[in-house]
Every structure is written in structure tokens, then in C-alpha cells.
Amino acid sequence: MLFIVILIIILALVQVIFVDQIYQYAKTQQTIDVTHTIASNLSSDKLEENLDALSEHSDYCVRILDLNNKEYYVNSENSSVCGYIVSDTRELAEMYVRAIENDGVGILISEEQYAYPTSNLFNNKYSTAEAYKSITVAEIGYMGGNEFLLLVSSKVSVVGELKRVFISQLFIVSAILVVISSFLAYFMAKKISSPIIKINNSAKQLALGNFDTVFEGTGYLEIEELNDTLNYAKNNLARVEKLRNEFVANMSHDLRTPLTMISGYAEMMKDIPGENKPENIQVIIDECARLNGLINDSLTLSKLQTNNDPLQIDAFNLTLTIQDIVTRVTTLLHDDSYMITFVYDQEVWVEADSVKINQVVYNLLLNAIHYSGINKTIVVKQEVIGNNVRIEVIDSGKGIKEEDIDKVFNRYYQSRNRCNNKGSGLGLSIVKSVLELHKSDYGVTSIVNEGTTFYFALEKIKE
Numbered sequence: 171m172l173f174i175v176i177l178i179i180i181l182a183l184v185q186v187i188f189v190d191q192i193y194q195y196a197k198t199q200q201t202i203d204v205t206h207t208i209a210s211n212l213s214s215d216k217l218e219e220n221l222d223a224l225s226e227h228s229d230y231c232v233r234i235l236d237l238n239n240k241e242y243y244v245n246s247e248n249s250s251v252c253g254y255i256v257s258d259t260r261e262l263a264e265m266y267v268r269a270i271e272n273d274g275v276g277i278l279i280s281e282e283q284y285a286y287p288t289s290n291l292f293n294n295k296y297s298t299a300e301a302y303k304s305i306t307v308a309e310i311g312y313m314g315g316n317e318f319l320l321l322v323s324s325k326v327s328v329v330g331e332l333k334r335v336f337i338s339q340l341f342i343v344s345a346i347l348v349v350i351s352s353f354l355a356y357f358m359a360k361k362i363s364s365p366i367i368k369i370n371n372s373a374k375q376l377a378l379g380n381f382d383t384v385f386e387g388t389g390y391l392e393i394e395e396l397n398d399t400l401n402y403a404k405n406n407l408a409r410v411e412k413l414r415n416e417f418v419a420n421m422s423h424d425l426r427t428p429l430t431m432i433s434g435y436a437e438m439m440k441d442i443p444g445e446n447k448p449e450n451i452q453v454i455i456d457e458c459a460r461l462n463g464l465i466n467d468s469l470t471l472s473k474l475q476t477n478n479d480p481l482q483i484d485a486f487n488l489t490l491t492i493q494d495i496v497t498r499v500t501t502l503l504h505d506d507s508y509m510i511t512f513v514y515d516q517e518v519w520v521e522a523d524s525v526k527i528n529q530v531v532y533n534l535l536l537n538a539i540h541y542s543g544i545n546k547t548i549v550v551k552q553e554v555i556g557n558n559v560r561i562e563v564i565d566s567g568k569g570i571k572e573e574d575i576d577k578v579f580n581r582y583y584q585s586r587n588r589c590n591n592k593g594s595g596l597g598l599s600i601v602k603s604v605l606e607l608h609k610s611d612y613g614v615t616s617i618v619n620e621g622t623t624f625y626f627a628l629e630k631i632k633e
Contacts, residue, residue, distance in 0.1 A: 174351040178344045185336040194303065197326050201307045204230055205322040209311035212318065218243060233321040235262065242318060265308035266319055365389045369397060376400075381408035425464065428457035467596040470529075481523040481607055485631060488559060489517040489552060491524065495531050496550055499539070507546055508539060514552035518559045520628045526604045527628075531561070533597035534624050538565035541622065554630065558611075562625045570616040578614055601626075 184192070204224075211217060212234075221232050221243060234242040239262065303326040311320050365387030375383040381404060387397040435454050439445045496512045503510075520527075531550075538548045542565040551562040570578060579602040605612040605626050612626035 171351055171355055174347050178340070178347065181340055181343065185340060189336065194305075194326055197324060198305050198307075201230070201305050201322055201324045204324075205307040205309045205320060208232065208322065209309045209320050212311045212313040212320070221245065229325055231323045233323075235319045235321070237317055237319070242313075262319070262321075265306065265321065266310075269308045269310050269319070361389060362393075365393050365397070369393075369400060373400065376404055376407070379411075381411065425461065428461040428464075431457040432461075464596075467600060470596075470600055481526065483521055484524055485519055485521050486524040487517055488520045488527070488561075488628065488630075489514055491528060492531055492550060492552065492561065495528065495535065499532075499535055503539070508542070509545075509547045510535070510550065511548070512550045512552070516554065518552065518554060518630045519632070520559065521631055522608055522628055523604075526607070530601050530604050530626065531563075533601050534563040537597055537624070538563050538567075538622075541565055541567035543567040543621070555627075557629055558627045559630045560625055560627045562623050564621060564623045566621040569618040569620055569622055570614070571618060572616075575614060575616060 208221070208224075211220070214220065222245070224230055224232065231245050233244045236242060304323055305326060306321055306323040309320045309322075311318050369385050369387040372383045372385045383404070385397045385400040385404065387393050432454050435450050435457075439450055492514075493512055496510055500508070500510050535548070535550065539546075542548050545566055547566045549562075549564040551564065553560045553562070579598045601624075602612070608628065610626050610628055612624075614622060614624050616622040
């Protein structure tokens with residue numbers, strides 16, 4: 171609609187406001203061309219015959235004078251055309267001077283009064299006199315070796331009536347354009363807005379928590395892309411909502427168990443004489459430690475997933491770090507008959523967040539301890555492959571089913587799917603978040619009843 175308005179404004183400027191200037195310029199150029207043609211044919215034997223024909227069949231009036239102001243030719247038959255030709259001696263002298271100063275061509279535009287006819291459907295009549303303009307072009311020419319002044323005049327037709335015609339046409343054309351553009355705008359808007367309305371309605375359903383809604387907007391490519399993007403966002407929101415519900419349920423379950431144990435043993439020690447035993451106190455201590463670990467792991471995972479715990483990159487000896495972890499864990503478990511072996515062929519340095527990589531190795535090792543099976547054998551393996559170092563933590567437990575491999579890094583997988591209530595169930599989720607921050611390759615392979623291997627890789631550097 172704005173485009174149509176601009177188009178109508180341009181038409182109004184050209185046909186109404188600037189029509190005088192445009193027409194006057196075109197008429198002036200046309201009169202100059204006619205003057206040049208006559209001047210180049212002054213020596214023709216049929217000069218007068220051609221000039222009479224020109225005056226008869228056009229609105230040009232021609233006058234030829236010598237330098238003594240003696241007329242050689244003048245067309246006076248058509249007074250309506252030649253009534254405005256230059257005749258005053260002063261004006262003739264002025265035209266001559268203009269012609270000399272402008273390379274042989276002088277132009278004079280004068281304004282006169284003229285009564286022109288108007289008509290309508292009911293009567294024909296003459297209007298009052300209206301100003302019009304005449305154009306006179308002067309050129310110096312030569313005939314028989316003598317210098318002559320050639321004057322060609324033409325009337326710039328009155329455009330007042332023409333303007334009124336243009337204005338009437340402009341109103342008609344504008345009305346047609348507005349009607350057409352209105353229908354066009356309506357259909358285009360309907361075509362564009364219909365899928366957007368559908369998408370908007372689906373978005374309202376999504377805002378109300380209805381994750382079953384489907385975005386079905388079609389039409390333009392951009393709308394289809396928006397439709398696909400919103401469907402993708404909807405699926406992600408549904409997954410996040412599902413994870414949130416599972417998180418609340420799992421946290422409630424895992425927090426309730428140690429709190430129940432702590433409360434139960436404390437009440438028992440308070441109400442029953444002689445139950446204030448070291449083993450009962452140890453149960454309370456163990457459950458408090460478990461509760462504290464669960465809360466700490468939850469906070470750690472939350473920081474990692476919200477980027478509130480940025481990486482602190484530094485260079486460190488990965489081999490010695492792993493060896494130190496293995497030694498400390500082995501010392502803590504010396505009474506439980508665990509066999510933990512660290513296998514490597516060279517010391518390797520890496521650039522990473524040493525604290526977080528330490529946490530990764532520690533969590534993978536504790537996970538292997540929880541699921542190492544009856545023989546309690548665990549192998550930590552370091553292998554250099556090209557520019558990377560690959561760390562593997564291998565247990566000899568019951569393994570993981572193939573359909574569950576993709577789930578092991580999910581929250582609470584071990585406590586709810588692997589039937590083990592040791593740990594917080596967030597260790598592998600923390601491992602995943604840390605390794606993704608490092609843009610590290612990681613994964614898990616497993617064979618049922620033979621064992622599981624967790625691995626990750628980092629780029630090694632020179633010492």
C-alpha cells in the first residue's frame with residue numbers, strides 16, 4: 171500500500187505539478203530543431219513553399235529579416251499562431267544579440283493572455299482569458315551571401331485544461347490502484363498471516379505447558395523454517411521438563427533415604443537406653459556424608475551446566491595426576507581387597523583444567539569401584555595416539571546392555587537403572603559436562619557379564 175501511495179505521488183508530480191516545465195522544455199527543444207532545419211535550407215528554391223506548408227500544418231510561425239529590418243518572409247495568414255511573433259524593433263535587436271551571444275541561437279519565452287474553450291457533457295463555452303507562453307527562437311542564417319535573422323515562434327499550448335484532464339485521470343487511476351492493491355494486500359496478508367496465526371496458537375498452547383502441540387505453519391520458506399525451529403524448541407522444552415520432573419523425583423527419593431536413616435537412628439539412640447553405640451553413630455556419620463556428597467554433586471553439576479564455573483586452563487602432568495589419584499583411592503580401600511592397576515608407557519603433559527580433570531578421573535574410578543564385580547579388579551590405562559592421550563577406566567563387572575549405553579551419562583542412571591544405591595548418581599553427568607567443556611572425545615563401551623570401559627581423550631603437549 172505504501173508503494174502504491176508513492177507511485178500515485180510520483181504520477182501527481184509528473185502529470186500535474188511539473189507538467190508545465192516538462193512540456194515547455196520539450197516544446198523549446200522541438201522549436202530549436204525546426205529553426206535549425208529552416209536555417210540550413212535558406213538557400214532552397216522551395217523555401218517559401220515549405221515555410222507556408224509548415225505554418226499551415228503546424229503551430230509554428232516563421233519570420234525572416236535582413237539586418238536592415240526588412241522582411242524577407244513572414245507568415246501572417248494564421249493570426250492565431252503568428253499573433254505572438256516578435257515584431258517590436260527593440261525585441262528584434264535583443265533577439266539578434268542573443269543569437270550572437272549563444273552561438274547563433276537565441277531563445278525568448280514570453281507570457282501572454284489567451285482565452286481557450288472548455289467543454290463538458292452539457293455545454294460548450296469559452297472560459298475567461300488565461301495566461302499562456304510563447305517560445306521564439308532566433309538564429310542567424312545566410313542566403314545569397316547575405317546575413318539574415320530567422321525567427322521561429324511557437325505557442326506553448328495552454329495546459330490548464332490538460333491539467334484538469336490529468337487530475338481526473340489521476341483520481342481514476344489512483345482509485346483503481348488502491349482497489350487492486352487493497353485486494354492484493356489482503357490476499358498476501360492472508361497467505362502470510364494464516365500460518366503465523368496457526369504457529370501463534372500453537373505457541374500459546376506450548377506456553378500453557380501442552381508439549382503435545384505441533385507447529386504446522388506452511389507457505390513461505392522462512393515460515394517453514396520458523397515452524398521447524400519451534401518444533402525443535404518444543405521438543406527440547408519437553409525433554410527439559412521431563413528431566414526437571416525426574417530430577418525433583420530422584421532428589422526427593424535420594425534425600426529422603428539418608429534423612430530417614432539419620433532421623434531414625436538419632437531417635438533410637440535418644441529413646442532406647444544403651445543404643446548410643448559407635449556403630450549407630452557411624453551410620454549417622456555415613457548418611458550425613460552421603461547426603462553432603464549428593465548436595466555437593468548437584469551444585470557442581472548445576473554450575474557446570476550453567477557455565478558458572480569456567481575452566482582454569484593450565485599445563486600439568488596428567489600421568490602423575492592419575493597415578494596420585496589411584497594411589498590415594500587404593501590406600502582408602504586397602505581393607506576391601508580391591509585391585510587397582512595403572513598402566514602407562516610414558517609421562518604425558520596436557521593443557522586443561524587440572525582440578526576438573528582430576529574430578530573426572532576420580533568419578534570414573536569410583537564408578538568402576540561400585541560396579542567392578544566380585545573380583546574387584548580395575549585397570550586404569552593411558553595410551554598415546556598421535557597427538558592425543560586416551561585414558562581408559564576398565565572394570566570387570568556385569569556390564570551394560572547395548573540399549574542402555576546411551577543412558578549411562580544421564581542423571582541417576584546408576585541408582586535407578588543399575589540397581590546400586592552407592593554414590594549420588596550424578597558422577598557420570600559431571601564427567602560428561604566437564605569433558606564437553608574441554609571439547610574432549612569421550613564415551614563408553616561394554617560387554618554384558620564381562621565389564622565396562624569408560625574413556626576420554628585430551629590433546630597432549632610437550633613437557
